[in-house]
Amino acid sequence: AGLAVRRPPPIATSACNLPAPMVFALLRQGVESWRIRRATQRWEREQNALKARLVEADDFAWCVHPQDGKACLKRVGGLDISFFSDGGHPDDDRACVALIVCEFDEARE
Incomplete structure (x- = not known):
């Protein structure tokens, strides 16, 4: 069979x-x-x-180098924001943020 x-x-x-x-x-x-x-x-x-x-024009009341009685810059900061999503969902509004603040020292330029 x-x-x-x-x-x-x-x-x-x-x-x-x-x-x-x-x-x-x-x-x-x-x-x-x-x-x-x-x-x-x-x-x-x-x-x-x-x-x-x-704002692309420098209109601040401070300066990097001492001049004309303006206050000198003491700190510089930067901010980064990165949005992410595990599944690529467009309504996902989670993010990682990094803020860095550095002391500006004219003597160490």
Whole structure:
């Protein structure tokens, strides 16, 4: 007696003749791509808003080198904000922040 060979059940396909798992994978990629684009657009809007507030002229009442009775600069600070998301979700607003303050010493320039 011969062995009966059973064929696996057919895989569901879409109108474009792709297996359903592949169609779902493509849909997931599309959604993920859309989320990334949306987050990028949000970041670009934020950067443009910050850029509009940028002051490029030195109009402060202090100076680096003593001159004209102005107070000398004593400290310099920097701030970095990095937004992150574990899953690329555009509404995730978690961030890491670093603030560095250094004492400015004219003698050690």
